[in-house]
Amino acid sequence: MNLIIKICGMREPENVLDVAELKPDLIGFIFYPDSPRYAAEILDPEISAKFPPYIRKVGVFVDADFEEIIGTVRKYSLDIVQLHGDETPDDCRRLRETGIQVIKAFYIEENKGFKFCTEFITCTNYFLFDTFTSKYGGSGHKFDWKKLDKYDLGHPFFLSGGIGPRDVNNLLEITNSTFYGIDLNSRFEIKPGLKDIETLKKFISDLRLNNKTL
Numbered sequence: 221m222n223l224i225i226k227i228c229g230m231r232e233p234e235n236v237l238d239v240a241e242l243k244p245d246l247i248g249f250i251f252y253p254d255s256p257r258y259a260a261e262i263l264d265p266e267i268s269a270k271f272p273p274y275i276r277k278v279g280v281f282v283d284a285d286f287e288e289i290i291g292t293v294r295k296y297s298l299d300i301v302q303l304h305g306d307e308t309p310d311d312c313r314r315l316r317e318t319g320i321q322v323i324k325a326f327y328i329e330e331n332k333g334f335k336f337c338t339e340f341i342t343c344t345n346y347f348l349f350d351t352f353t354s355k356y357g358g359s360g361h362k363f364d365w366k367k368l369d370k371y372d373l374g375h376p377f378f379l380s381g382g383i384g385p386r387d388v389n390n391l392l393e394i395t396n397s398t399f400y401g402i403d404l405n406s407r408f409e410i411k412p413g414l415k416d417i418e419t420l421k422k423f424i425s426d427l428r429l430n431n432k433t434l
Contacts, residue, residue, distance in 0.1 A: 223400070224245045226378060227246070227404050227405075228380075229248065229413055230413065231259040231413040232414050237270060238415075240270070242420055243274075246300065248278040249298075252284075259413075265297070277297060279293060280304060281303055281305070283306055293320055298320070302348065316344065321345040322343070322346075323344065324337075324340050324347055326350070328350065328351065334370070344375070346376050347375055347377040348377065349380065350380040351380075362383075365379070376398045378401045379403065380402070380403035383404055384407035385422070
């Protein structure tokens with residue numbers, strides 16, 4: 221299992237470049253104005269030119285209209301859009317038809333299965349499962365990861381929500397074959413939008429080392 225590592229909520233220019241040196245697979249920028257990690261006001265569109273070519277750039281949106289998303293994709297040379305609102309399958313399909321990859325986020329509730337994701341399979345590249353919260357942007361808390369044992373739709377997914385520095389072994393215990401990647405954010409921060417480089421470095425090293433031993 222070689223989990224894809226996505227580090228999200230980046231906004232501080234120097235910190236972004238320090239994170240890029242850790243060689244994650246994806247770096248995410250939030251373009252939701254109500255988020256404390258809103259990146260558009262300070263993010264230089266040219267900064268991604270300083271990334272190694274294998275790092276893909278993800279833009280996170282919440283119920284943004286099509287033209288806004290496409291304009292942001294072009295401005296920041298994004299590779300993937302992640303949709304965290306009430307977007308429909310048609311919204312996802314329209315974006316994917318432009319050639320951009322699409323991640324659709326879903327909030328996992330205690331007594332709810334995964335059938336509600338089914339209609340999004342053909343119009344997205346990946347799902348992202350996060351902890352249920354009444355607010356957009358994530359809660360920083362985990363849901364019961366054992367629920368993933370019952371996920372059987374065959375569509376690759378990212379896991380988000382409260383993943384922290386001590387979770388390497390817990391992540392490696394998830395056996396679902398479509399577990400594709402992890403989304404790291406608030407538990408690795410000094411403050412919103414500013415990542416703790418040394419903590420991230422150790423976590424990524426430990427995760428990748430253990431992956432190789434499986």
